Amino acid sequence: MSKFKRTIYLIYQIILAKILDGLLLFYQRRQAVPHLPEDPLEHPESIFILRNNDLGDLLIITPLLDALRKQFPQTKIVLGIGHWATEIVQHNPHISEIILINAPWFNRVIPQQKITDIFTYIFTSPEVAKLSQQKFTIGIDIFGSYWGAFLLLRAKIPYRLGVKGYAGGYQAMQQYVQYNEREQVGRSALRFAELLGVQDLPQCRPQLFLTSEEKAEGEKKWSEVATESQQRVIVAAGSGLEAKCWPLDYYIELVRELAQRDSLKIILIGGKGDILAAQKISSSAPNTINLVGKMTLRETFALTALSQLVLCNSSMMMHAAAAFSIPTLVLLGDSFASQAQHDDQWGYESCYHSLGKELGQRDKIYTPDEVLNYARYNQLLF
Template sequence: MLRFSAVGDVVLTSPAIDALRAAWPEARIVYAIKERLAHLVQHNPHVDTVVGLRAGEGPLSYAKRLRAIKPDVVLDLHGKIRSKILRALMPGVPKVVWHKRDFRDTLPVKLALRPYHSSMLFADRYHAAVEELVGRSVPRGRLQYFLGPDDLLEADRVMRASGLDPSRPLLGLSPGANWETKRWPAERFAGLARRALLRGMQVAVQGNASEAHLGQAIASAAPGAVDLCGKLDLRGLGGFISRCTAFVANDSGPMHMARALGVPTLAFFGSTDPTMFAFDGHRVLFAAVPCAPCSFFGRRRCPRGHFRCMLDLDEERAWAALSPLFSAGRLPLLSA
């Protein structure tokens, strides 16, 4: 099974892994992924072996290592140039490739006829590839993230070092995203933080090192909120999200991890399409302005200049969606 990145896309393969295991209980499932992300699938009990693509490793070397495993079939859930090259370097092995988007969905967008709208859940496309591989219909799997044995310990260590008590109610905020038009404004995250602090909750901001400015801005605008940006590795990230009473995020990898952990999640969607994912029990806010969603992945800036897809989602509306999640408890796992 090939899926090299990114965090959310890898997390979203878990129902497909489930389905594949149910279809072929005796199969040895080998997962090919960037080494720095291997932890995301390392503890999935249905994955037998993880082969990490090392930083700087070329396709010839990596293909040689994959060929040494002697795969009977390859399921390509990546479907980009990197996996295409690898497939070419594994001649004679049957392959099934997933298709992220249906051209009937994307063509009207490319022709600027209408905003993008997915006709199928993202995870359903992975599932369809599994069914194509096994040649029959199989039950859908669940979106589930498997923590490693030290993940909670690592998260607790980082949290305690920053003055947080892992046993107390905690709101996790994840204000980052790879693209600017996927980000709800940091000052509004700070507004949610202030309200949660007033309710007696702990609040922590999560993000990578390049998102440190967001964590700092929120922590300074909401005194008492703790900035953990740059402090959590992948182990700690899963552990931290798992400790949260509720989680607030943009369309990003941590948002998918939170859903896969059953942590009640409020998600903001602006320039991207929320109908690609299931949110039963969680909450998703999407302003549905006429121009949205305007992109498949997100953009550096709003092409229309007004950024209404995010700015129309005000703090009051977000708090009304978020506060019921504090008493929701762990949610049943989804299938997408």
């Protein structure tokens, strides 16, 4: 993008923000939001949490649900998410209910996300109408945006929490979290719990709850393809955004090299959009097991929980692996200018490794040979 175009875009963004600020203030004054009950933070009857974003975005903030449930054991805690993410919180004991909020903003599932689409959804969608009937005491917009603020107001939620310094809307909130690009996203989400008085915070690591049947099925899949002495390795070469991905040619070369080791058994996993890439990888490494596009999210989680190493892009898979403390090597694509900043926002303190560019230190992504050397040196491979 040229300097002139960047300037025009910046001016557009400033003007749009001013307009949305005015509209939000006007709507806040006009909307008949119920009065706050006495001491709304002490014994809230209900809490609504909006997270209509992508899979990894939901998975990384699941510790917040744990924190709120421990603080408010009798409170109705309801999660508003897209239909695509429901498997992530299946069997989660910390939520009372899920409400589908297939909102057309800040996700890669719904294609139409123009301003007209957004306002049409907020003011005419049956999903939002159902939400407003619930009469929630507290509403949390974890992402923090103008659209989330409008939705919480439309739902007539009297006490609202949002984010300042990211995508707007904090003016309509009673409290807000300050956006910090160097703070891990899950930790930032836990700050909402702190605003509500929570002091005993859970570990900042995703939470997934598998049934004994799901675990048994995952073990069965592994035992059918791997011996007891083989290291169980998962490779997930897909991601929601191609620019985030480590190059496919690099994955092909890396997996071909790894598949020659009798001490490893490699399973490829991913969604239907990753099928073509997986076919190219498996055709060059016939010893791998290709399950891409053949499993549900729950089946993928069970397989991940019983693995011993995960190789993936910056994607939902690194959060799933973190939920079970599985050693993970995240291979960052060319769009990430700083490995350190990526890890500050999305990484974990243990069982987590990443390789990518770094400002002022390294201007190229890692090659397959460098990845192998790193894995050997850090004893990630048996």
